[in-house]
Amino acid sequence: MAVPVTKELVEATLKSSLNPTYLNVVDTSGGCGASFSIEIVSGEFEGKRLLDRHRMVNTALVEEMKHIHALSIAKALTPEQWKQHQENLGNRS
Secondary structure: OOOOOOHHHHHHHHHHHHOOOEEEEEEOOOOOOOEEEEEEEOHHHOOOOHHHHHHHHHHHOOOHHHOOOEEEEEEEEOHHHHHHHHHHHHHHO
16 A cells, blocks of 8 residues: 655655745645645746646656646746735735
8 A cells, every 4th residue: 555645745855856935735635645736936947838847846746646646736936926926916905
């Protein structure tokens, strides 16, 4: 039986691979480690298309993906895009 993938394992793997300035990992499986939602901001994404950014995340999690059934990459932004996103949220309030 496979060891379940944890939120902490996903976070550690992404931190070591993509050096994010912001990372939010949510276990959406109810604790069994089969489904995650990710928001990630990394300078590694500079100059990359969205599809390439998603591929980078999937590549970083290649071992974990053997046990994850669903991965939602809600955001994969550069630090500048994240700053703009945060400013836009601030302007809405």
